[in-house]
Amino acid sequence: MQTRPITFIGAFVETFGKSFRQSEAQPVYTGTITTVPFNTSGIMKDVYLLTREDGSLMVAKTIKSLAHEDYWTHYVAVENEAIRASMLTTILEEFKTHAAASGMNGIPIYDFRTAETCIIIEIEYDSNPPAAAKTLPTSSNDKPSRASSDDVNDPPTHISSPSASETPKKIRAYLCEPFMPDSARLHKFSGSTHAGNNQGFAGNTADALAHFSVIATKADVLLADLQGFMDPNNKTDEGREICTLFDSMAHFTYDYRREVLGNRGRAGIDTFFHQHSCGAMCDVLGLAVISPSTEDHKRPPTTISSLCTADDVHSVDLKRPDDIDLTRRIPDGYSQ
Numbered sequence: 001m002q003t004r005p006i007t008f009i010g011a012f013v014e015t016f017g018k019s020f021r022q023s024e025a026q027p028v029y030t031g032t033i034t035t036v037p038f039n040t041s042g043i044m045k046d047v048y049l050l051t052r053e054d055g056s057l058m059v060a061k062t063i064k065s066l067a068h069e070d071y072w073t074h075y076v077a078v079e080n081e082a083i084r085a086s087m088l089t090t091i092l093e094e095f096k097t098h099a100a101a102s103g104m105n106g107i108p109i110y111d112f113r114t115a116e117t118c119i120i121i122e123i124e125y126d127s128n129p130p131a132a133a134k135t136l137p138t139s140s141n142d143k144p145s146r147a148s149s150d151d152v153n154d155p156p157t158h159i160s161s162p163s164a165s166e167t168p169k170k171i172r173a174y175l176c177e178p179f180m181p182d183s184a185r186l187h188k189f190s191g192s193t194h195a196g197n198n199q200g201f202a203g204n205t206a207d208a209l210a211h212f213s214v215i216a217t218k219a220d221v222l223l224a225d226l227q228g229f230m231d232p233n234n235k236t237d238e239g240r241e242i243c244t245l246f247d248s249m250a251h252f253t254y255d256y257r258r259e260v261l262g263n264r265g266r267a268g269i270d271t272f273f274h275q276h277s278c279g280a281m282c283d284v285l286g287l288a289v290i291s292p293s294t295e296d297h298k299r300p301p302t303t304i305s306s307l308c309t310a311d312d313v314h315s316v317d318l319k320r321p322d323d324i325d326l327t328r329r330i331p332d333g334y335s336q
């Protein structure tokens, strides 16, 4: 498949309380990307294949309906996808913590993990930068950006160091996930408007995860459209195929002051409750006897999500993006 060179930086989104924070990496990476999508079968997204300089593969997704919109319109939609991915990661980790604290010695649950997701921003250097280059905002609500020159003092050899005088122009944003090997099989557990009613260990766990999301966030978030890749070449010690969840939907009531495509909010959460019937996993995890409105002192602390208890993102001391090892945080695909 035909490819072209690409120069990019990475950006990361983390949900925090009822808000989220975004950080942008300063190292500049290069690689190649397919000139056309290699998969156009998705309803919402086109999928490109990106090869990094170390040979690792990632999928890079763009939003179909916004293909011809300007950079910021597209960026916000991609950032929304990254917010949902972060919600999934946070709630899955809290679900695992709750399962480990349940029963006498913890309740075994199926082996789910989430695909490591980041945003890749394609950049371009103007060969004739203006004398007084302005720094670009890092998001549409104009958070100040750090100058790239300050953070690339001693870059690893595979990272190119742009001239300090140049400010890159942002061209396109992609939602990036590690590339799944051909051996992996897609498994769908629920739809965006249909609760799952799955049998078996994995299915029971996925249904309980959806139920847990509503209980733990006090009916503010529902994880929907749960799907994952089961990989026969990536098994647990007990021989179960690890399931990597990705691209899930979330219906939520949080006000991010922007429209999030596909978020049905309260209606989506209520629909789930009408459709869901608890399976064995919900029972052993104690979810069937808790409702979203159960008071804190009448439920296990592990059934209260940080997404509904954390302080507002602006009131805490944030980990500065400069402290994050972004070389490590750019996912390395399956080459390792």
Ligand SMILES: [Zn+2]
Binding pocket: 207, 208, 211, 276, 277, 278, 279, 282, 287, 288
């Ligand atoms: Zn249930």
